[in-house]
Amino acid sequence: MLHHAKLDKRFWAEAAMTAIYVKNRLPSPKIEHKTPFEIMYKSKPSVKHMRVFGCRTYILIPKEKRLKWDPKARGAGGDQSRCQLR
Structure with missing residues (x-):
């Protein structure tokens, strides 16, 4: 993510948090194609607020x-x- 966004290595923590945030909003076959967010909050996550990392x-x-x-x-x-x- 850092390389693609042409960002310095000092942003590694933000890149890691962003990757985890996105992963928690992706469906998983291990939990019946639901997202971890859906399992925890009983509603589908919105992705309208998401932007390209590093924009x-x-x-x-x-x-x-x-x-x-x-x-x-x-x-x-x-x-x-x-x-x-x-």
């Missing part, structure tokens, strides 16, 4: 912290920011 992200700048012609968002991730998006 560019943006942080919304609140109205109170920007002037009329200022940008509404700024890029996040990579070396620009140390925030973790969830």
